[in-house]
Amino acid sequence: MIAALPFPQIAPEIFTLPLFGMEFSLRWYALAYIVGIVLAWRISRAAITRPALWRGTPPLTAPQLEDLLTWVILGIILGGRLGFVLFYQPGYYLSHPAEILQVWQGGMSFHGGFLGVVVAAWIFTAKYRIPRLEAADAIALGVPTGLLLGRVANFINAELWGRPTDLPWGVIFPGTAAQDCPGIVAGLCARHPSQLYEAILEGGLLLAVMLFLAFRRGALKFPGRITGVFLIGYGLARYVVEFARQADAQFITPDNPLGHVIPGISMGQLLSLPMVLVGLVLVWRSRRA
Numbered sequence: 321m322i323a324a325l326p327f328p329q330i331a332p333e334i335f336t337l338p339l340f341g342m343e344f345s346l347r348w349y350a351l352a353y354i355v356g357i358v359l360a361w362r363i364s365r366a367a368i369t370r371p372a373l374w375r376g377t378p379p380l381t382a383p384q385l386e387d388l389l390t391w392v393i394l395g396i397i398l399g400g401r402l403g404f405v406l407f408y409q410p411g412y413y414l415s416h417p418a419e420i421l422q423v424w425q426g427g428m429s430f431h432g433g434f435l436g437v438v439v440a441a442w443i444f445t446a447k448y449r450i451p452r453l454e455a456a457d458a459i460a461l462g463v464p465t466g467l468l469l470g471r472v473a474n475f476i477n478a479e480l481w482g483r484p485t486d487l488p489w490g491v492i493f494p495g496t497a498a499q500d501c502p503g504i505v506a507g508l509c510a511r512h513p514s515q516l517y518e519a520i521l522e523g524g525l526l527l528a529v530m531l532f533l534a535f536r537r538g539a540l541k542f543p544g545r546i547t548g549v550f551l552i553g554y555g556l557a558r559y560v561v562e563f564a565r566q567a568d569a570q571f572i573t574p575d576n577p578l579g580h581v582i583p584g585i586s587m588g589q590l591l592s593l594p595m596v597l598v599g600l601v602l603v604w605r606s607r608r609a
Contacts, residue, residue, distance in 0.1 A: 324490045324510035332477050352473035353396075353466070360462025361389055367534060368458055375541040379454035388444050392459065395440030396433045403432010407587060408568055430467075430558075431591040453543035453602075460550040461534055467554070468523020475515040482512025482564045489513065514565040521557035529553065545606035551599030555592040562588045 333345040365385055368378040380388065404427040405413045405420055413420050441459060445452045474480045481493045490510030530549055533539035539546050567579020567586055581587045 324488070324492050324508065327478060327491055327493050330476050347473075348476045349470070349473040352469035356466030356469045357389070357393060357396075359465040359469075360459075361385070363462035363465065363531075364458045367461055367540065373534065373538070373540045374454070375543070378458070379451050380458055384448065384450070385458070388441065388455075388459075391440040391444045392437050395436035395438075397436075399436015399439065400428035400430070400433030403429030403435060407432065407591065409570055412570075431595075434595075451543070453547065454540075457534075457540055457543065457546040460547045461530055463550060464523045464527035464530065464554075468519050468527065471515045471519035471523060475513060475519070480515055481566055482514030482517075483566050485510055485512045485564075487512070511566065512564040514561055517561045517564060518557065521561065522554055526550065526553040526557065542606035544602040548599040548602030548604075548606060551595045551602065553599075555596035555599065558592040559589045559596070562586045562592075 330348075332347050332349070334348060334351065336343050336345040338344075365382060367373055368380050368385060369382065371378055401420070407429055409427070437459070441455060442452070444450070445455050478493045478495065481491070484490075487510075491513045492508050492510055530546055530553075533549060534546055539549070565586075565588070571579035571581060571587060579586060581590055
């Protein structure tokens with residue numbers, strides 16, 4: 321019998337209450353979004369209220385940051401949903417267009433949400449004539465908190481699990497069949513807890529590095545550096561974890577069991593490579609600031 325960890329008995333819903341003849345449920349995933357956004361706002365605010373951290377004056381005032389927060393939330397929701405539709409299941413949603421806006425049914429893409437935030441911030445900074453790279457640095461500082469909490473929520477939801485493994489910390493997720501796991505016996509399927517790998521790398525480790533650079537090493541004095549570090553860190557972390565993460569079902573076929581969209585590359589890796597390249601350019605350009 322291969323050693324593995326049982327999945328913890330944590331319900332996706334924190335609580336359910338009757339409301340106007342219906343049931344209202346607060347889910348861990350929704351709470352992760354809410355708390356992640358609030359923490360990101362607090363971190364960004366802590367940075368812009370310390371003028372000594374910046375080369376000149378901070379790029380945003382506290383009221384402007386609060387206004388920008390609304391734009392960012394819209395970018396996350398709309399971009400995340402449209403990214404999932406376009407990157408992962410375009411054929412299905414072309415046949416079922418009425419389901420595109422049904423975000424409560426699940427299906428969000430980080431890369432789509434990231435692009436949504438970029439568009440929202442671009443419009444906002446143009447409207448108020450705010451320096452874009454400095455504003456991007458202020459926003460990027462808090463993003464890893466949302467990633468950390470979101471990936472933990474993915475684990476609680478028993479979704480986006482990893483590939484089969486015989487490592488002792490493999491987790492037996494509910495809903496995974498033994499036939500999907502060659503070599504696993506007794507009806508059990510142990511898989512990489514890839515959600516937690518991402519939480520540690522994309523959230524915890526990347527957050528620690530960015531906060532250290534911003535608050536201790538003066539990185540905010542070099543416009544674009546913190547944004548570049550975030551893009552490089554996230555892109556590399558996602559690229560590496562994809563080797564242990566189960567591909568989305570729509571990409572898996574008998575001839576392509578690993579779900580690669582091009583030979584040796586998954587969709588997550590394909591979307592992460594441009595982030596790394598842009599991040600390298602931003603870090604290089606920040607040296608000349």
